[in-house]
Amino acid sequence: MNRPTEILPINHELLSPSIADLWFVPLGGCGEIGSNLNLYGHDGQWLIVDCGIGFDREPGAEAVITPDPGFISARRESLVGMVITHAHEDHVGAVAYLWAELQCPVYCTSFTAVILRRKLAEAGLLSKVPLHVLPTGASHRLGCFDLRWIGITHSTPEAQCLLIETSAGRVLHTGDWKWDADPQVGPSYDEEAFRSLAALKLDALVGDSTCATVEGRSPSEGDVVAGINQVVSDAKGRVVATCFGSNIARMQTLARAAADNGRYLALFGRSLVNNYQAALETGFWDRDLTFIDPTHIGYLPPEEVMIIATGSQGDARAALTRIAAGNHPDLELEAGDTVVFSSRDIPGNELAIERVRQALVSKDVKIVEQTEHGPLIHTSGHPGRDDLKDMYEWVAPRIAIPVHGEPHHLAAHASLAADCGVPQQLLGRNGDLFVLAPQPGVRPGAVAVGRRTIRQSGS
Template sequence: MIYLPLGGAGEIGMNAYVYGYGAQDKERLILVDLGVTFSDMDTSPGVDLIFPDITWLAENKDRLEAVFITHGHEDHVGAVGHYWDKLGVPVYARAFTANLARHKMADRGQPEEEIKIVSPWPQMTRAGPFSVGFLPISHSIPESAALVIDTPAGRVIHSGDFKLDETPVVGEPFDPDLWADVCKDGVKALICDSTNVFSRTPGRSEASVGPEIVDLVTNAPNMVVATTFASNVARVKTLAEAGERAGRSICLMGRAMRRMIEASIQTGVLTSFPKVVSPEDARTIPRENLMLLVTGSQGERRAASAQLARGKYNGIQLKEGDLFLFSSKTIPGNERGVIRIMNQFSEMGVDIVDDESGRYHVSGHANRPDLERLQDIVNPQMVIPNHGEHRHLREHARLTLERGRGSVVAVNGTMVDITGDAPMVCGFVETGRTYLDGATQIGAMDGIVRDRIRMALNGHVVVTVILDEEDEPLGEAWCEVKGLPEQGRSQAPLVDVLEEDLSQFLGRASEKTLGDDDKLEMELRRIARNTCNDEIGKKPEVTMIISRLR
């Protein structure tokens, strides 16, 4: 039996985990989760989404039985619509997650009926040599589930994202007795979330933030705006109920937040939610009687929070003395975007409350004591950490070994044999990431994003040269520049200096060089880059256009 992460191990996001059982290199396979991660301007400018590279799995799709989705977060379900046609197998999920997944399939023109709704434990779904059950566990989105994966080699528990919350406000509480019963006959391996392994205090319940939020909203004198993860339905409900108790009208802003609430109601996750008003009606309500719940807790540039920070959104504008609450934790890497929004609000005179004190947000992931408690309940032979950066996986493996169980650090592409009493690395497959760039999927190694970064860092020069029928220059070279200063060290226009140096070269170049496009292009590019380096200290990207009249 093998375990093979293709995404989500050695990083947070883009989860995709393969399990296999059978003869070596002929194992029947299942895939757990198929998620995305989000780009940033530093490493992937202009990219819309980042996917795991599933080339190995697609090449072996004749061995793939099914896909199982643990919950509805984008980093676990976001790639389903983009990748289903490469895999072509049924996708199983609980009702709330299936609702979200079907929207993603429809958005990409894929068959929604391939998303199969399954009931939670004790129902099991057969997929080749596997029987898979969805075991409820609490998280920051409804109907999260660990997977119970039964094979002839033994039972495996794939935790998914989780916390041990027995009062989660929305969704199922963690039931230690149920988990103990499921694991009583022995568990071969626990593959386990590692996100908060460095947090040494027990996790707090979602119910603990409600009174704090009610107090904050009740005492706010002007308009209140709050943002959180749209998928954290329990928090959205807590925020809305706090506003309702304070006598405020509630307005949801942002497509993702409305979709999550609609999906929760359609699937029975939410049986009640405070009455909401439309953005149009919100504009007519006195500010002190209004509370907005908006998307964009991670600084996303097109989300409602960012648009409010830049001015107006749906006709509503924040003013001095209003309150903006970040009821969320900033994911590492998103700090700059969030701080930018905070500063924009501060310049308006808006009072900002974030989660620095821990009063208005609790994590959806298990802290170190909770990871230890789950190990004690499950009592597996081995634990393989997943869902974390390398430092998280390594620390989780160390914790496990100290507690007398086998463990190994398995990053993306590492194939692990979990048949015996301890995990053993048994091979590697090539992995990486692919990008959704506009409407096209591109490879991380295609050079497109690399060139975009180079242009952003160094600027761009277009050099145009025309040669006549005798391979003689027809006039001088001319240049266009983008992203470069107009003048350099000589105080002359940069374009003029470039064109002069290039034209001098053309005047003394040999017939052999002028007659060979490759040699001519190489020399002109070298001169353009060297001239720019002398003038402005940068070597830009250079595009050559050589036209011949023949």
């Protein structure tokens, strides 16, 4: 499971895969949380899977971070397309920034397409990008790659695993996932669809490592409903809840809690409004759950008010950050009001989030967060260790390649895969060349990687 010391032979210095080769090259997202940009190479052609952003970790910074796509930009004539597995920013957010260099068709499901079209329109690219919308379960061919989309549950609608088949081998790219029997929005997962993959004798599984250090299973979104309803029921003054804006199931759970407890509900923050509208457009929103104009909140009794606000990660321009600082035009919190963090702290954001918490504490606002013994108000969208064990038992790949995590997540994932009987585990990082066929191994640092910093307007 250690990084290989052997430098594997490559067919030529230009790093172009032969018909016998199946390669995986992460340009972002391997050894870090965020900035996912993955390449698969075979028979002189390349496929991109996901194109996401990270965020500047400096408190108060207003910059977006993207992976440096220079390696694949230089091979644009060999790029057959880009597949987006789901609508989270760290998987789709860089498309509008990097597409002009890549000039390739983009493939995704309907919810992701609505989110992406808005980003492309804002960048003036909507009429230029060939965007193809595919249903869950679709099969199609891109160049030398045969692709099958397999629906999976996650914390945003229509997340997909991707089965990639070539003449040199087969690989399952899981994207972000969890097993959720009661996802609240959209269908559950199809266990048999994953068990049937074992018969294909997959060469590799490239998989989510985010919660590889967490024992047990990730609870269902359905398990959060009672806890959130209890917190809202117990609250005496205004309630402000914050969650990840793309978690439509969580937004609906919060909206139902407001309705069940006689509270008017408003959305504070553009990303929440955009995701709500995307869910409405694609049939993932309960139309009985409605919102009032945010400017009306200040005229209502505190005990009849609930707000869902952006800012779970302490973003400087988010609604909750401005509310905590006392400079939001539509809401002033008072002692006895409640703020609910229905989210987790993404590594690197802890300081920014703590600043928001302290600003709320100074206002004598009650803060409700997920604790070991308190009501369940948040669950991860990523697999715990027992969930990962199921995946390896059902799919039975020959090689495990942990991605989507910091180094300790990747190491824990690789160790678990070994315990599950996976014959080989390949550990690496951004810029490493993972050879899946013909002879598995890793060539460390084969590709130049880096990141780009894009300053936001007004910063």
